[in-house]
Amino acid sequence: MSGSDISPQFSSKMSITDYKKVIQDADNYLNENFTHVAIDEIVKLRADFFDALLIHLWQCAELSSDNLSLNAVGGYGRQTLHLHSDIDICVLFPEELSSHQTTQIGLFFTQLWDLGLELGHSVRALNEIDNACKEDITIATSLFEIRHLAGPKSHANQVLDRLYGDDLWSSEAFFKAKVSEQDERHLKAQGSAFSLEPNLKNSPGGMRDIQTLIWVTRKYFAAEDMAALRRFGFFTADEYTELLESQHFIWRARWALHAAAERSQNRLLISLQSDVARLMGFGDNSHLAIEKMMRQLYRAMRRISELNQMLLQYFKDEILVQADKKSTPLNQHFEINGRLINARHDDVFVDRKQLIALFNHIAENSNDIDGITPLTIRLIRQVRRRLLGDLQDFHSCRKEFIALFRHPQGMGLALSLMHKHGILASYLPQWREIAGQMQFDLYHVYPVDEHTHKLLKNLYSLNGKPESPSLAQPSTVYKAIENKEALLLAALFHDLGKGRGGDHSELGAVDALQFAKFHELKPSQAKVIVWLVKNHLLLSLSCQRLDIYDPSEVKNLAKSIGTKARLDALYCLTVADIKATNDELWTNWKASLLRDLYLSISYALRNGLENVLEQRTIVREHKNEALELMGVSETPDVIKQLWKRLPLSFFSNAQPRDIVRYSRAMTQHPVEHALILLDESSTKGSSDLFVYMKDKPGLFVTLFNTLASLQISVQQANISKTKDGYVVESLKILDYDHHPIRTAGRRDRIKKRLKQVLFENRKVPKQRLNSNIGSFVSEPKVEFLHSRKKDRTLISVTALDNPQFMSHFCNGFRQFELNIHSAKITTVGEQVDNVFLVSDKNGQSLDDESKQALKSFFVDIIKEQVPI
Numbered sequence: 001m002s003g004s005d006i007s008p009q010f011s012s013k014m015s016i017t018d019y020k021k022v023i024q025d026a027d028n029y030l031n032e033n034f035t036h037v038a039i040d041e042i043v044k045l046r047a048d049f050f051d052a053l054l055i056h057l058w059q060c061a062e063l064s065s066d067n068l069s070l071n072a073v074g075g076y077g078r079q080t081l082h083l084h085s086d087i088d089i090c091v092l093f094p095e096e097l098s099s100h101q102t103t104q105i106g107l108f109f110t111q112l113w114d115l116g117l118e119l120g121h122s123v124r125a126l127n128e129i130d131n132a133c134k135e136d137i138t139i140a141t142s143l144f145e146i147r148h149l150a151g152p153k154s155h156a157n158q159v160l161d162r163l164y165g166d167d168l169w170s171s172e173a174f175f176k177a178k179v180s181e182q183d184e185r186h187l188k189a190q191g192s193a194f195s196l197e198p199n200l201k202n203s204p205g206g207m208r209d210i211q212t213l214i215w216v217t218r219k220y221f222a223a224e225d226m227a228a229l230r231r232f233g234f235f236t237a238d239e240y241t242e243l244l245e246s247q248h249f250i251w252r253a254r255w256a257l258h259a260a261a262e263r264s265q266n267r268l269l270i271s272l273q274s275d276v277a278r279l280m281g282f283g284d285n286s287h288l289a290i291e292k293m294m295r296q297l298y299r300a301m302r303r304i305s306e307l308n309q310m311l312l313q314y315f316k317d318e319i320l321v322q323a324d325k326k327s328t329p330l331n332q333h334f335e336i337n338g339r340l341i342n343a344r345h346d347d348v349f350v351d352r353k354q355l356i357a358l359f360n361h362i363a364e365n366s367n368d369i370d371g372i373t374p375l376t377i378r379l380i381r382q383v384r385r386r387l388l389g390d391l392q393d394f395h396s397c398r399k400e401f402i403a404l405f406r407h408p409q410g411m412g413l414a415l416s417l418m419h420k421h422g423i424l425a426s427y428l429p430q431w432r433e434i435a436g437q438m439q440f441d442l443y444h445v446y447p448v449d450e451h452t453h454k455l456l457k458n459l460y461s462l463n464g465k466p467e468s469p470s471l472a473q474p475s476t477v478y479k480a481i482e483n484k485e486a487l488l489l490a491a492l493f494h495d496l497g498k499g500r501g502g503d504h505s506e507l508g509a510v511d512a513l514q515f516a517k518f519h520e521l522k523p524s525q526a527k528v529i530v531w532l533v534k535n536h537l538l539l540s541l542s543c544q545r546l547d548i549y550d551p552s553e554v555k556n557l558a559k560s561i562g563t564k565a566r567l568d569a570l571y572c573l574t575v576a577d578i579k580a581t582n583d584e585l586w587t588n589w590k591a592s593l594l595r596d597l598y599l600s601i602s603y604a605l606r607n608g609l610e611n612v613l614e615q616r617t618i619v620r621e622h623k624n625e626a627l628e629l630m631g632v633s634e635t636p637d638v639i640k641q642l643w644k645r646l647p648l649s650f651f652s653n654a655q656p657r658d659i660v661r662y663s664r665a666m667t668q669h670p671v672e673h674a675l676i677l678l679d680e681s682s683t684k685g686s687s688d689l690f691v692y693m694k695d696k697p698g699l700f701v702t703l704f705n706t707l708a709s710l711q712i713s714v715q716q717a718n719i720s721k722t723k724d725g726y727v728v729e730s731l732k733i734l735d736y737d738h739h740p741i742r743t744a745g746r747r748d749r750i751k752k753r754l755k756q757v758l759f760e761n762r763k764v765p766k767q768r769l770n771s772n773i774g775s776f777v778s779e780p781k782v783e784f785l786h787s788r789k790k791d792r793t794l795i796s797v798t799a800l801d802n803p804q805f806m807s808h809f810c811n812g813f814r815q816f817e818l819n820i821h822s823a824k825i826t827t828v829g830e831q832v833d834n835v836f837l838v839s840d841k842n843g844q845s846l847d848d849e850s851k852q853a854l855k856s857f858f859v860d861i862i863k864e865q866v867p868i
Helices: 016-033 039-060 099-114 126-135 137-143 154-164 171-188 206-220 227-232 238-262 270-279 285-317 354-366 374-384 395-405 410-420 423-427 429-434 448-460 469-480 486-495 505-516 521-534 538-544 551-561 564-581 588-609 612-630 637-645 650-654 656-668 699-709 744-758 803-815 849-864
Strands: 070-073 089-095 119-125 146-151 327-330 332-337 340-343 675-676 687-694 713-721 724-733 783-784 792-802 818-830 832-839
Touching: 016 039, 016 089, 016 656, 039 070, 039 089, 039 238, 039 699, 070 154, 070 699, 089 099, 089 154, 099 612, 119 126, 126 154, 126 675, 126 849, 137 154, 137 332, 146 154, 171 206, 171 285, 206 227, 206 238, 206 340, 227 238, 227 675, 238 285, 270 285, 285 374, 285 410, 285 429, 332 354, 332 832, 340 354, 354 374, 354 395, 354 410, 354 423, 395 410, 395 486, 410 423, 410 448, 410 521, 423 429, 423 588, 429 448, 429 650, 448 564, 469 564, 469 588, 469 713, 486 505, 486 521, 505 521, 505 564, 521 744, 538 551, 538 564, 538 675, 551 564, 551 588, 551 783, 551 792, 564 588, 588 792, 612 650, 637 656, 650 656, 650 713, 656 675, 656 687, 675 744, 687 699, 687 744, 699 724, 699 744, 699 803, 783 849, 792 849, 803 832, 803 849
Parallel strands: 089 119
Antiparallel strands: 070 089, 070 146, 327 332, 332 340, 675 687, 687 724, 713 724, 713 818, 783 792, 792 832, 818 832
């Protein structure tokens, strides 16, 4: 194929109709040859055709002179002219135009518009170039790609001389401006190219990312193309080939997109994907053809994005004047340079464990790391290509992988970089299968892998400050979940069964079970993960299909779910899943429906539907794991005697590490003193307060009022009695700033105040009223729930978070001469859910008359504090 095939001899006698036919014939010829001719030749041939046409029309307009030049700029200047791309041209002149020239230039442009061409055009005096380029870097960037067409060639050279110098834009300023421009562009795309309708030009990994590299290369190195980077040592031969292959695939997709849309179009709309796939030679089987095309497209964009990041960091080190970077060694393998993690030697990944350990270091040092050095990215890319199997085949990698999901910051930057650089796909074969997999429905806006990545990020974000009021309750519930690891692993597997021709929930559950066994997870964890994967659509489908306010429907759902722990995990998974499907699906209405359903099921579970066998399994596992942590195979006598006295709830509600800590403290502490422990960890989202002492009247109210006086809020509390009259109290608390207790001094003051009040009988200071409750109106809810113990009554009181309420509750219990056997307090946003197990003064359950009197007392007291 040669240029003459689409470049006939032009004649001044041709009419507009004749010109249009020639243009259409040229485009038809290129379209016919599109499938079997290299795309870089196709776009250059089209640029060459319009070079000939524009030069001809320029001459016909009598514009050939010594002081007027016609130049191609932008993409046309690069000789990459797609089917319906703008034809960007710039007319330059030294000082002033004559009236004749002004008229003829106008006629020239009019003729181009009459031909139906999409023009990007400007007419500039050479002495105006400096100001225009200084004021607008977009103009400077476009002129960097200036290519002479007609008239004095010196005009284009003069522009380039000015741009290559430092008077208009220094290399440093230009680099910063283009990187900032790219960051803003990526932000508009929400940081991802991998929507179901990617923008081939502007999404991360799109054509603009390559052009940014070209622009910086031209400015700093005065080089015309990317090949120069190989000579300067920034590229390896393989990387250069990979970039070209990826660029050519996107070019081919864009040409086909323009052909399918019959106009300039950069977003690959779902409605056009079938035609684009057919034009690119993927076949006529619509779904399969689209699937094949999109997988290759995502792969190309991911490669471009990775190479773009790597090269821009190299450029940054080369171009920007930087102070010496602080280097902080992490171990013999990794260090932090500036704010990037770096491999300390080239053969670091010979030990495959280090590929996963890298991301654990990122999680561990999340406040000090923004990314990965280009050298380390290159090492990752090299070892990724050499992998013969899966990383999970290595036992050491499996340990590191599970450690990442257990780390509080593991689902932050570490997970995103792991996904971005292909390590998730290198670890899990199921992840490779769903990478770039389309979802042909009306709801999903991301392929399966990106949807799953966003779901995990959504769960991680629940651990911070809620981004909207609709996420306040899910955030509170998530923070209270002890076994986040099982929830996160269920989220990882929830959609990995898609695309295999069966029920993806069932298939994913099978994969999850195999994963759990292979990674030596506890049976109870495996059971939760598998259940969540199987039932991850249960709540969302129930909201769509059932009357969630029908008690019988709620009861059936409660039976299916079985435990509060499962409900909490499923609720958070459902919220994160909906948001990761499509942000527009998460509305206040949807949040309200899920919240109501969650609370209804919670009440039903407390009303006798909680699975006792599930709790006993967890108790047994927690005891066994606690013994392992103690380093003993048999329970020491002193521990055995203690555990006999403690209620089952102590073991089911506390994690094994805490059971060990609390048990040792209780066996070593004098029985005549109150034991108060306040953990030093601030990574769990709340601080753990543990109190163990002899029971005495008013202990509940004293404890809560003391904490309120210290401006400490109780997020969750489990309070129970031992068989010999001691009280075991485990509370999750936040300080006045809604953060865990951060300093040793603050912890010491809290423990000192509690000891003074609880043991020395000091007076409790007056507590402050919650300043937030004034803007909330809530009808108090008092319910009597089913209790498995015939001589006990279970009462639930739900009201706004007001520290004075606990005092009124306990006063009511004393007034009615009730015994409190256990209590559980859970704060959900601005609301507190209180559940007490009580009996009357004779040790029996309450009769109907007593229940009604107690209920009236509570409702009246709450209404007095917060008028309805």
